[in-house]
Amino acid sequence: MRNTFNLVAGLMLLASFFCVGCSTRWQYLPTDEELNQPLPKIYVVGHGWHTGLVVPASAIPKDLAEIHQTLPFSAFYEIGWGDKGFYQADEITSGITVRAIFWPTESVMHVVSLPKEPQTFFPQSDVVELKLSQQALDKLMVAISRSFARDSQGEILRTQKGLYGQSWFYQGEGSYYMTNTCNTWVAKMLDEAGVPFRTFMTLTSSSVIEQAKEAAANYPCAEVN
Template identity: 45%
Template sequence: MTWYKETGWLFLFIILLLSISGCASALSWQSFPDSIENERSVYVINHGWHAGLILPYESLVGLPHIEETLGYSQYYEFGWGDADFYQAEKITSGVPLKAILWPTDSVLQVVSVLTYPHAHFPHSEMVEVRLSRQGLGRLVDYISASFYRDLDSQFVVLGRGIYKNSHFFKATGGYQLTNNCNTWVAEALERSGVPVSSFLTLTSDGVMQQTKNAVLEYECCMR
C-alpha cells in the first residue's frame, strides 16, 4: 500500500471518530447537592480547539503549589494537552501530526482568572456546572493527579504559559488522538458525577454539548 493510501485511511479514521465524538449514551447525575445552598460552581470553557475547567480559589486548598507559583487569584483555569503543541511558539505540520500518531508527553496550563470567569473571558463560550461538595472534591482529586510530581512531591514548573498570568506544569498521562485535551475535561466531569462521557469525546463542541445537556437535566431535577 502506498504512503498516500495509508495517510488517506488515517484521515478517514480521524473523520469517523470526530463525527461520533461527544455522543454520550443515556447518563444520569451520580450525586446532587443536598440543598441549593451546598452547590459548588465550576465552569467549562470553550477556547475553540480545546476546552478547559475553571475552579474557584477556595476549592483548591489541597493544591498549594498553584498559589505559590501564580499568586492568589479568585479563580484558576486548567487545561491539559500535548507538551510540544501546547508550548510551541510556532506550530509546524509535524507537531500536531506527532500528537495524532502516537502518545506524547503532556502538560497542564494553569491560568490566573483574576475576576468573574465571564468577565475575564468575555468572548469564550462558557457553561456553569453546579456540583455537590463530594463531586467537587473528586474533580479536584482528578486535577491534582494530573500534575506530575518530582521525588520531593513538588509540581514541576516548565515555564510561562500562553496567557500573561499563566504557567505550564509537567503533567501525567500520554496525549494522543483518543486521549486529548477535550477527553481530559470530559473525564474530569465524569469523575465528579456529571453525566458526561469521555469515550470518544474528542472535540470541544462535544464537551460543551454534553455539559449543556447535563445542566438542563440538573435544572429540571433541582429546581
C-alpha cells in the same frame, strides 16, 4: 499546514460517528443541607479547538498549594491538559501537529489565574456553568490533582510561562494521542465528578461544550439556587 488541520478535522469527525451515548444520570447530588445554600460552581470553557475547566481558587487542595504560591490573588483558576510540544510551542507546525496526533507524547498542565468570573475574563469563548455538590467538587479536584506529575517529594513540576494572562505550565501525567486529547481529559474529569459525560471518543471542543450544556440543562437541582 492547512492539509494537516483538514486531516485532523476529518479524523475527529469520523470518530464522532463511533461515540457511545453518555450517561444521563448525575451522581453525587447535593444533600438537603447543601440545597439551603449556594452550591459550588465550576465552568467548562471552550477556546476553539481546546477546552478547559475553571474552578474556584478556594477548591485548590493542599497538594496543589504551589499554584496559590505562583499565581496568588486569584478568584478562579483555569486548568487544562494537553500535548507538551503542541501546547507549549511558540509556533504550531505541521510536524508538531502530526506528532501530537499519531504518536503518544508527553503531556502538560496549563494553569491560568482568573481575577474574575470566566464569562467576563473570556468574553469571546464558550462558557458553561455547572453546579456541583461539595462531594462532587472534591472528587473533581482529586482527579485534577492526579493529572499533575510530581517529583520525589510529591511537589508538582512547573516548567515555563503559560499562554495568556498570569499562567504557568506544569508537567502532566499521561500521554496525549489521537483518541486521548485535551477535550477527552475534560470529559474524564467531569465524569469523575459525577457529571453525566461521555469519556470514550470525546475528542472535540464542540462535543465537550454540547455535553456540558446538556448536563447543565438536566441537573436535578439547577433551580434551587
